[in-house]
Amino acid sequence: MMQPYKGVRDFYPEDQRVQRHIFTTMRDVVERFGYEEINASVLEPTELYLAKTSEEIVNDESYTFEDRGGRSVTLRPEMTPTVARMVANRKRELPYPLRWYSLPNLFRYQRPQHGRLREHWQLNADIFGVDGDEADIEIVTIAHTLLREFGASNDDFEIRVSDRRFLDALYDSLSISVSIRKDVTRLLDKKDKQDITTQLAELLDSDEVAKALLSRLDNPDIFPSLQTFVETLRTRGIANAVVDTGITRGFDYYTGVVFEVYDTNRKNTRSIFGGGRYDNLVQQYGNEPVPACGFGMGDVTTRDFLETHDLLPTLPSSAMLYIAPATHNNTESMHSAVTKLREHGLNVAVGMKHTKIADHIKAASKLAIPFFAVWGENEETSQTLTVKNLITGEENTSSVESVADSLR
Amino acid sequence: MMQPYKGVRDFYPEDQRVQRHIFTTMRDVVERFGYEEINASVLEPTELYLAKTSEEIVNDESYTFEDRGGRSVTLRPEMTPTVARMVANRKRELPYPLRWYSLPNLFRYQRPQHGRLREHWQLNADIFGVDGDEADIEIVTIAHTLLREFGASNDDFEIRVSDRRFLDALYDSLSISVSIRKDVTRLLDKKDKQDITTQLAELLDSDEVAKALLSRLDNPDIFPSLQTFVETLRTRGIANAVVDTGITRGFDYYTGVVFEVYDTNRKNTRSIFGGGRYDNLVQQYGNEPVPACGFGMGDVTTRDFLETHDLLPTLPSSAMLYIAPATHNNTESMHSAVTKLREHGLNVAVGMKHTKIADHIKAASKLAIPFFAVWGENEETSQTLTVKNLITGEENTSSVESVADSLR
Structure with a gap:
């Protein structure tokens, strides 16, 4: 080293x-x-x-x-x-x-x-x-x-x-x-x-x-x-x-x-x-x-x-959402959704490298990114996202546009 | 040099x-x-x-x-x-x-x-x-x-x-x-x-x-x-x-x-x-x-x-307002007003050194600070400010609190 x-x-x-x-x-x-x-x-x-x-x-x-x-x-x-x-x-x-x-x-x-x-x-x-x-x-x-x-x-x-x-x-x-x-x-x-x-x-x-x-x-x-x-x-x-x-x-x-x-x-x-x-x-x-x-x-x-004096606040990642494609087939439609989220001012990190959802969640936690979502066939069809709060475990489903507004 | x-x-x-x-x-x-x-x-x-x-x-x-x-x-x-x-x-x-x-x-x-x-x-x-x-x-x-x-x-x-x-x-x-x-x-x-x-x-x-x-x-x-x-x-x-x-x-x-x-x-x-x-x-x-x-x-x-490609915007000073006391007697009450403005998130530069209002205006312009105000007896009594836009020459009078909101 x-x-x-x-x-x-x-x-x-x-x-x-x-x-x-x-x-x-x-x-x-x-x-x-x-x-x-x-x-x-x-x-x-x-x-x-x-x-x-x-x-x-x-x-x-x-x-x-x-x-x-x-x-x-x-x-x-x-x-x-x-x-x-x-x-x-x-x-x-x-x-x-x-x-x-x-x-x-x-x-x-x-x-x-x-x-x-x-x-x-x-x-x-x-x-x-x-x-x-x-x-x-x-x-x-x-x-x-x-x-x-x-x-x-x-x-x-x-x-x-x-x-x-x-x-x-x-x-x-x-x-x-x-x-x-x-x-x-x-x-x-x-x-x-x-x-x-x-x-x-x-x-x-x-x-x-x-x-x-x-x-x-x-x-x-x-x-x-x-x-x-x-x-x-x-x-x-x-x-x-x-x-x-x-x-x-x-x-x-x-x-x-x-x-x-x-x-x-x-x-x-x-x-x-x-x-x-x-x-x-x-x-x-x-x-x-x-x-x-x-x-x-x-x-x-x-x-x-x-x-x-214990005056340092908890400081999370500047990325708010980690999103991973359910399978390789969903990558391109996910990128359209991600582009929309970013245009609405949301900082989004895209999952790569891992194939299992559990590994994506592990990576997101380690990166200190507070929210997580998967993009699959359902999401493609409905143009909605189910966003999980990785700290509380709470989940919320809403349209791509409103996700950006609610997380920012 | x-x-x-x-x-x-x-x-x-x-x-x-x-x-x-x-x-x-x-x-x-x-x-x-x-x-x-x-x-x-x-x-x-x-x-x-x-x-x-x-x-x-x-x-x-x-x-x-x-x-x-x-x-x-x-x-x-x-x-x-x-x-x-x-x-x-x-x-x-x-x-x-x-x-x-x-x-x-x-x-x-x-x-x-x-x-x-x-x-x-x-x-x-x-x-x-x-x-x-x-x-x-x-x-x-x-x-x-x-x-x-x-x-x-x-x-x-x-x-x-x-x-x-x-x-x-x-x-x-x-x-x-x-x-x-x-x-x-x-x-x-x-x-x-x-x-x-x-x-x-x-x-x-x-x-x-x-x-x-x-x-x-x-x-x-x-x-x-x-x-x-x-x-x-x-x-x-x-x-x-x-x-x-x-x-x-x-x-x-x-x-x-x-x-x-x-x-x-x-x-x-x-x-x-x-x-x-x-x-x-x-x-x-x-x-x-x-x-x-x-x-x-x-x-x-x-x-x-x-x-x-002519893509650089005009970039003003980070200070929005230059304020000067009308006379030395107004300094302390001006500072109370300025503290209020700053607590409302306004960046305020206080005039010092000059005694003539014209010299204060010249300094504000040179500093690229867009707005200007004087604090005197009237302002003390009414707790209002007359703010001048140094580019357009336009003037507006309002309460100290609302000045911060309108300029920010």
Whole structure:
């Protein structure tokens, strides 16, 4: 047997149905907010990631190689640089507010483990050209609506909001040098997973400043606009939004509001996804800045969340009816009936290969097709179908046309 | 400005709408025939392509590189080996007839030119486990239905059908050695594009045999079952199917019926897509053979065909309504109305950034959003909306709830 490449997935029909359920829900929600779909190639020139924002990823974790013409290519590890490049390239023609979403696959070379694969898919939704809070509120509202649409209650998750400007104010208040702020922020991002006190003191060259930083991090009063922002979210119906100044987000490009959506399940308290404002990224690929805010929501963590909270519905085959000819003689007249059923919008799989009806029924069940019928001499004469529900065993006989209407 | 990687495409909303129109039509048709969607990663172990069938492609045109662990990886140049691998890996559990489709992106390192890019997308539809003509007929019927569904008439295209067994019979009749048949077939595949007489005579080491081969190739009477096959297609309503024994298809893995769909436009007589029967491929990845038949239909050639025949409809934004607050004071009450509209299934984009109504209207037009409304004090009080059709200029005032129903 030849296995797939390590760390990526094959999607057999049952997995693809889950993926489609997730993607369809995502599309429905973001389109309801006026977001339009875009796409790009997984192949990007490596230079796209050589801006300081992603250097670490490209050096340590990216799939980067030379093409046959000697050009360095990278399989995109995240979508935001691609989207920023596309906005920069048409900055002057594009209409604002510009609302874009995409459902790209992303690649990281890392040791495959639960919830961390080498390829995953991610909804990306971004709004460009608006620098006020309104855009940030919309982005957080979409994040909230998405999980509600998947069936989660407000108790199942929490939206933790902070602001990179809060961090800057905090760094200012403690006279922390600009040159080390990036490293400090990256370290703070890890503080929920490990004890960072010693490392932080080393980086800041002072136990006292480290202690002060960690304690003031828990005191959002020094940045009142963050409180106001979360209050607005609450008046817009997002009851589970909270200020959490410990939220920093990994990427360096964030410049304002940042947020992470956390699962509240005690066995699984972890970030599901997040995003924030990044006003300077587009400028790196063009000549002018374009304010931007957005988030990315991965399929693997989303599926984990839905399974943890038992929110995945039963998903049947896209085929509704399996129909088999009683004998070879009935094949041609069956095909006329099937054509009619399909013209009425019914998805019909035709039985082939088997000769015994029992084997056809077995195949239909295994294919997760809910309804079954046989086409023989009687059916030819009367142009009716006896349709069996393979789950309940119930049978119904009606004309070919009405079968399509009743099963769809 | 940073350009995308050479030979691949960015899909801005207007391009993505066309792509979605093509994919949605493809999905609708193949699902009507009971095909279920599957997917896999673009990354495959290079060994997958080292079977003799694709050697040439991997050596000359593939994106092949070493990952950070020293493993050779290839970006899939076609989907069929992946699908065959997936079937082989679960051969005994899978139900037959097994009908699968996918919409993968495929990669070839070639000089980018019109209609030939380094990345393209392709519908793949395959049926497994049936070795009779019924499966081949279904596959050709789907190919035919697809183009009809896109709006093409039978005059716009022609389905040219042949059979690899016809070629074998022909080679037998001329005592052409088995060892050179692959090379002869590959050469015959090029005969519409260039004069192959001299090369063929050299390969066969005989002017006479070459001449006899080319003349008998035009005489399908020596293989009557091919005529019967095409007659069955015609009784099933495929009026534009013809026998064309010149059709060979590029890949070596075909073993039976092969077909190509040709554009009949005189300015553009070219193959749009094709497929055929490949009964031995699954066995290469597992221990047992599984009969198979399928086709691949690319997005680039499909779009070219649709544009040539003027079959692409106008595709508006997925957002139906652009709504802007009259002043900042109206924002919160507008959001309540917008939430109601969205709950009624309407896709609504909210105006931000601009303060003048004229600028909002300009943005809505540029975004290709068909309807426009302003939310002010009157609207707050009466809970009604005056919606303007930006194409006709027509205006209609009604309650918030009924707006959603009338625009959807």
